[in-house]
Amino acid sequence: MVGNRMVGEVMTGEVVQARPDTSVGELARMLASHRISGVPVVDEDDKVMGVVSQTDLTRRQAGLGRGGVGRRRLAGVLKRLVHARPAASAAMELMTSPAVTVHPEQRVVDAARIMERRHIDRLPVVDEEDRLIGITTRRDLLRVFLRTDEEIRREVADAVTARRAAPRGAEKLHVDVRDGMVTLAGSPGPEADASVLVRAAWRVDGVVGVVNRLTVERVSPRPPQDGAPSSSAVD
Structure with missing residues (x-):
């Protein structure tokens, strides 16, 4: 596209x-x-x-x-x-x-x-x-x-990097391009919105499709301290 x-x-x-x-x-x-x-x-x-x-x-x-x-x-x-x-x-x-x-x-x-x-x-x-x-x-x-896959890959990588909410997790994000088909894989970080990254990839000239294999990490809640209830109760 x-x-x-x-x-x-x-x-x-x-x-x-x-x-x-x-x-x-x-x-x-x-x-x-x-x-x-x-x-x-x-x-x-x-x-x-x-x-x-x-x-x-x-x-x-x-x-x-x-x-x-x-x-x-x-x-x-x-x-x-x-x-x-x-x-x-x-x-x-x-x-x-x-x-x-x-x-x-x-x-x-x-x-x-x-x-x-x-x-x-x-x-x-x-x-x-x-x-x-x-x-x-x-x-x-x-x-x-007609752009080379490497040209497309570099631009997609720049585009999705610019749209991450936070830089943490960058080393876990992988971009692969074959015949204009982009595959996004790995984890872009816990604060990232995968849908935003996919749309950013679609906007790059020469992209004909995007496969979303991203796994967004969720920040786990802090465990309760000893003796503290795990959830609040409503009277």
Whole structure:
């Protein structure tokens, strides 16, 4: 489970972008030279009007159907378009509009769901006035989702340590991570709240599950002194 990481934390601020009158040849050069799958099209106020993807460009200019083409053939068509003079001559005629965008304060997990649902690889990031301020890609999101178990283990250990009510018993707390699955075991100390520690582990980016094997020690009541009653009686 990914925590509350925001799109603004993982987006790229420098964005390759096109204007409505950018030619198809220039679009093809942008995609090929930067090795990207699409570019946002913005107006003179930097507001996002649409997106031209590699598939949009090659499919429409090569007269391809909805089924699309294989990656190797698609790259070949794109290469030919750099010097070709296709029928559609500007980004305005090719772009998909309105563009699917996200805001920097949206969660990374929500951006990932949008990409999966819309079958797209990149999302323009816009401000409250729909001006382009960045781009986030599947690769950016994978940096959050695909973390090593050791990275996750260290962060979980720090998170649960910070949320213990008292430091006593720290040496008895064990954190194990395998394929993103966290196991909390041992005793975090008599004053600790196991549920708080489990929630802290869940909030760490890259955690897909938490197994709670914590055993919270209870402070035993002091034994009564000789001759003293073990419990009070109510008249």
